[in-house]
Amino acid sequence: xxxxxxxxxxxxxxxxxxxxxxxxxxxxxxxxxxxxxxxxxxxxxxxxxxxxxxxxxxxxxxxxxxxxxxxxxxxxxxxxxxxxxxxxxxxxxxxxxxxxxxxxxxxxxxxxxxxxxxxxxxxxxxxxxxxxxxxxxxxxxxxxxxxxxxxxxxxxxxxxxxxxxxxxxxxxxxxxxxxxxxxxxxxxxxxxxxxxxxxxxxxxxxxxxxxxxxxxxxxxxxxxxxxxxxxxxxxxxxxxxxxxxxxxxxxxxxxxxxxxxxxxxxxxxxxxxxxxxxxxxxxxxxxxxxxxxxxxxxxxxxxxxxxxxxxxxxxxxxxxxxxxxxxxxxxxxxxxxxxxxxxxxxxxxxxxxxxxxxxxxxxxxxxxxxxxxxxxxxxxxxxxxxxxxxxxxxxxxxxxxxxxxxxxxxxxxxxxxxxxxxxxxxxxxxxxxxxxxxxxxxxxxxxxxxxxxxxxxxxxxxxxxxxxxxxxxxxxxxxxxxxxxxxxxxxxxxxxxxxxxxxxxxxxxxxxxxxxxxxxxxxxxxxxxxxxx
Amino acid sequence: xxxxxxxxxxxxxxxxxxxxxxxxxxxxxxxxxxxxxxxxxxxxxxxxxxxxxxxxxxxxxxxxxxxxxxxxxxxxxxxxxxxxxxxxxxxxxxxxxxxxxxxxxxxxxxxxxxxxxxxxxxxxxxxxxxxx
Numbered sequence: 001x002x003x004x005x006x007x008x009x010x011x012x013x014x015x016x017x018x019x020x021x022x023x024x025x026x027x028x029x030x031x032x033x034x035x036x037x038x039x040x041x042x043x044x045x046x047x048x049x050x051x052x053x054x055x056x057x058x059x060x061x062x063x064x065x066x067x068x069x070x071x072x073x074x075x076x077x078x079x080x081x082x083x084x085x086x087x088x089x090x091x092x093x094x095x096x097x098x099x100x101x102x103x104x105x106x107x108x109x110x111x112x113x114x115x116x117x118x119x120x121x122x123x124x125x126x127x128x129x130x131x132x133x134x135x136x137x138x139x140x141x142x143x144x145x146x147x148x149x150x151x152x153x154x155x156x157x158x159x160x161x162x163x164x165x166x167x168x169x170x171x172x173x174x175x176x177x178x179x180x181x182x183x184x185x186x187x188x189x190x191x192x193x194x195x196x197x198x199x200x201x202x203x204x205x206x207x208x209x210x211x212x213x214x215x216x217x218x219x220x221x222x223x224x225x226x227x228x229x230x231x232x233x234x235x236x237x238x239x240x241x242x243x244x245x246x247x248x249x250x251x252x253x254x255x256x257x258x259x260x261x262x263x264x265x266x267x268x269x270x271x272x273x274x275x276x277x278x279x280x281x282x283x284x285x286x287x288x289x290x291x292x293x294x295x296x297x298x299x300x301x302x303x304x305x306x307x308x309x310x311x312x313x314x315x316x317x318x319x320x321x322x323x324x325x326x327x328x329x330x331x332x333x334x335x336x337x338x339x340x341x342x343x344x345x346x347x348x349x350x351x352x353x354x355x356x357x358x359x360x361x362x363x364x365x366x367x368x369x370x371x372x373x374x375x376x377x378x379x380x381x382x383x384x385x386x387x388x389x390x391x392x393x394x395x396x397x398x399x400x401x402x403x404x405x406x407x408x409x410x411x412x413x414x415x416x417x418x419x420x421x422x423x424x425x426x427x428x429x430x431x432x433x434x435x436x437x438x439x440x441x442x443x444x445x446x447x448x449x450x451x452x453x454x455x456x457x458x459x460x461x462x463x464x465x466x467x468x469x470x471x472x473x474x475x476x477x478x479x480x481x482x483x484x485x486x487x488x489x490x491x492x493x494x495x496x497x498x499x500x501x502x503x504x505x506x507x508x509x510x511x512x513x514x515x516x517x518x519x520x521x522x523x524x525x526x527x528x529x530x531x532x533x
Numbered sequence: 534x535x536x537x538x539x540x541x542x543x544x545x546x547x548x549x550x551x552x553x554x555x556x557x558x559x560x561x562x563x564x565x566x567x568x569x570x571x572x573x574x575x576x577x578x579x580x581x582x583x584x585x586x587x588x589x590x591x592x593x594x595x596x597x598x599x600x601x602x603x604x605x606x607x608x609x610x611x612x613x614x615x616x617x618x619x620x621x622x623x624x625x626x627x628x629x630x631x632x633x634x635x636x637x638x639x640x641x642x643x644x645x646x647x648x649x650x651x652x653x654x655x656x657x658x659x660x661x662x663x664x665x
Contacts, residue, residue, distance in 0.1 A: 108581045127665065347611050351583045369611040427618040434572035468611055469572060474584055475611045511665040
């Protein structure tokens with residue numbers, strides 16, 4: 001361990017060091033991979049608005065049968081509104097999709113992919129996680145009886161490997177628990193020793209310093225002399241078992257050296273708790289995320305006109321008129337309604353001929369959309385479980401833009417599995433999406449092979465999606481800059497005459513299904529209030 | 534070199550906004566464009582109707598170079614920011630390429646100009662991506 005003299009020198013107070021130490025995990029935000037932990041956004045609304053009275057005699061036209069559109073249809077048809085949904089795709093759900101055997105996708109400018117996963121295997125190429133705090137999403141999974149299972153969103157036993165760093169740990173595969181234990185151990189040791197030697201201004205009374213040190217002793221697995229020398233939590237060289245010495249008590253592991261760990265930047269993975277929406281317990285629907293879409297469709301499917309591509313939107317004093325194309329028959333139709341809830345992503349909506357006010361159009365222009373890419377790789381053997389004892393969770397890599405490899409939280413101990421080979425954003429995603437599906441697969445396999453030597457020999461088939469290249473989405477989700485959130489978001493929360501917007505983008509829970517649901521709840525309450533007035 | 538250019542820009546406050554493009558710049562720009570940009574704008578520069586704008590024959594692309602550079606740096610609509618992914622040299626090569634490819638005819642831009650625009654750009658025009 002470094003001596004205290006190696007702590008930050010002149011001009012930096014000991015307290016400042018303590019604050020720095022406490023913020024170690026905060027650097028996680030540097031990596032997009034760990035932006036999962038970056039900003040706490042959580043849904044706190046747990047039930048649809050309690051709307052009284054009746055909507056009978058009023059026509060509501062909903063554009064888009066995604067989670068927002070179907071939420072509104074479900075709640076408003078219960079109130080007696082005459083609801084119609086226009087959906088451009090042949091199925092409901094919007095971005096809530098699951099790729100399984102036979103699922104087809106042709107990205108704009110790309111070749112057709114047909115998913116060739118085995119029966120029972122799937123990839124949630126859209127939303128894939130339901131946090132415990134998203135009570136609105138959980139309201140509907142419960143209402144529709146959609147079975148959930150836990151998605152392992154953190155797995156201490158899983159691997160990490162950083163190649164673009166300095167020191168002996170560069171390019172070395174480590175278990176995450178080794179890094180977590182060692183970083184917290186060494187940090188606790190430094191702080192505990194400083195606090196007990198009077199070199200740290202803790203601002204605590206003498207008795208309280210003792211309590212604080214007691215905390216550090218537990219937090220960092222410190223010995224009696226306040227040194228960190230490892231802990232069983234970071235794993236063994238040989239696991240304990242039966243017998244006297246083979247393996248008997250096992251062989252403990254040795255901590256990495258502090259300077260090596262600091263140089264490795266592996267501490268980017270370490271944070272006391274995840275942000276609110278990435279913590280335990282994380283769920284997924286059994287069998288695929290589109291179980292949620294199917295749950296809604298079971299109740300509102302009869303209200304949906306499928307293959308109906310919106311071409312023109314017009315408003316008059318009395319209502320909203322929408323022209324749409326039946327992409328199957330080529331037939332054009334017009335539909336009118338008293339009110340319209342438009343859940344079409346703004347990335348798509350701004351390309352449609354619509355007579356929104358200039359203010360509304362300017363506000364829409366300020367919302368950008370994030371390019372997002374995923375790939376699913378079917379492996380013929382669950383080597384991560386069988387050979388490495390890793391059950392679900394994420395493998396972290398600093399391979400450019402890849403962010404993470406995620407192991408499936410379903411089908412434990414079965415023969416095969418589909419893992420998420422990358423989850424990419426921004427310019428990295430546009431970069432990846434310029435490749436053919438075969439080229440994307442080759443890149444993903446190269447990255448995975450660095451972590452698991454069993455990767456390539458077990459690979460069978462892949463399916464990849466680039467949301468910015470997917471018609472009717474043109475992006476993963478809306479991305480509000482601070483400025484746009486201030487000037488444009490409030491405009492789009494209000495109606496343009498008789499048209500209201502909803503979707504994840506009209507919320508502070510962007511990119512999540514909860515945002516779609518709660519924006520729908522918010523807007524139907526506004527519509528109903530107006531009708532009732 | 535970049536630092537020197539930046540220093541020069543800061544000292545003199547002036548810049549040649551454009552310079553004659555060297556052949557190798559445009560060739561490099563084409564290669565970069567095909568990898569980094571063609572997923573949306575297509576190698577043909579024709580974009581995808583209703584989704585991604587055509588760059589071929591686009592008055593914006595051959596217009597004010599500052600606006601073009603700013604757009605690539607900051608992103609716009611569904612387009613991400615490329616400020617962190619590509620160097621000023623690479624950005625200059627790409628932008629020079631699109632201003633001169635597919636029948637477009639506009640002066641190239643140099644790395645120094647990109648540096649100047651970057652210095653004046655608002656870094657927070659796009660929020661960081663948060664995973665879901």
